[in-house]
Amino acid sequence: MSRTVLRLVVIAGFVFLYAPIVSLVIYSFNESRLVTVWSGFSTKWYGELLxxxxxxxxxxxxxKVAFLAACLATxxxxLAATALVRHGRFRGQTLLGGLVTAPLVMPEVIIGLSLLLLxxxxxxxxxxxxxxxxxTIVIAHATFGTAFAVVVIQARMVALDRSVEEAAQDLGARPLRVFFDVTLPGLAPALVxxxxxxxxxxxxxxxxxxxVASPGSTTLPMVIFSKVRLGVSPEVNALATLVIATVSILALIAAWLSARRRGAVSV
Structure with missing residues (x-):
């Protein structure tokens, strides 16, 4: 396959992925309430959104739910990764590993229904x-968030150099002190x-x-889903644009910090 064809395929793939997002952003500035009919530039839907x-x-x-659930899941x-990696073979290890990773392959409908019954x-x-x-939402989200956290933290913990921890123990540090002063700093990137x-x-x-939610604890995705079922509104486009802008800015900041750190390390 020639290089030109490969470029065309890549361009077509990017257009397929990002053209709907670009269209959404453009129509968030549409003056008309009809999201498919352009009638002029306006930012009034951002004001309506706020x-x-x-x-x-x-x-x-x-x-609030995402913050609490993320902290609890981490x-x-x-704890689960430490038990699986640092405590060797113990009775129930296979069962524990299967239980903490089961939400990765289990349909979300089954998870939600089982938690509701619980x-x-x-x-x-x-x-x-x-x-x-x-x-209940925090507990439910922490349940399946823990499964992903275990995978990330466990992979990092396996790669850690245990000689540093052993050296700390040889110098008289207790296991709990070694965990907080040596192990956790080494796990910091995985924890983040x-x-x-x-x-x-x-x-x-x-x-x-x-x-697991009640009428008084409706989350933002649930509200968006309910609004979209009645037809996409310019307010939803504006909200999606703000989310895209926030994520893009954070990604650019993270890339800049990473590049700056690599430059400092190379120097």
Whole structure:
């Protein structure tokens, strides 16, 4: 295959992937409420978006849920990875490894339904969690976020040089001190990656949250999904554009910091 054909294939692939996103951004500045009919440039839908209490409230709930779920998933993922990697063979190790990674291959509908039944059973038996709400969404998102966190942290932990930890123990450091002062700093890149992955997955989830949420704890993806079912509105385009802009800016900052760090290391 010639180089020209390869370039055309790559260009066609990028157009296929990014043309809908570019169209969405353009029509977020459309003055008309009809998203497929251009009637002039306007930013009024961004103002309407910022005055929409439903979207603002759902966005705040999604950010709180994603932050709490990511923190919980990272902690649980670190503990599970430590047990699987640093404690050798123990009874139930295979079962633990299968349980923490099962959400990776399990359909989200099954996860959401099983968690709903669990919360109902716990509510009937213990009076907790007292109905569905913010706490049930956090637990549900942390459940499948932990599976991804374990994979990331476990891979990093396997690659760590254990001689540094052994040297710290030889110098008199207790195992808990070694874990916090030596192991965790070595896992820092994986911990950040695991947290960001769990945060993103929680912020993006619709299916599981639909099972465990209540009318007073509707997340932003659920609101967007309900609005899109009635037809795409310019406000949804504006919201998507803001999300795209935020993610793009963060990605550029991360790339700049990475390039700067590589330059400092090379010098």
């Amino acid at each position: 005055r929409d209490p439903q979207i603002l409230g759902a966005a705040w709930i999604s950010l 902690v649980l993922g670190t 919360f109902v059973a716990l509510d009937n038996a213990l009076g907790w969690p007292g109905g569905r709400g913010l706490s 990656a695991a947290w960001l992955l769990a945060f993103t997955l929680s912020l993006d989830d619709v299916v599981i949250a639909s099972f």
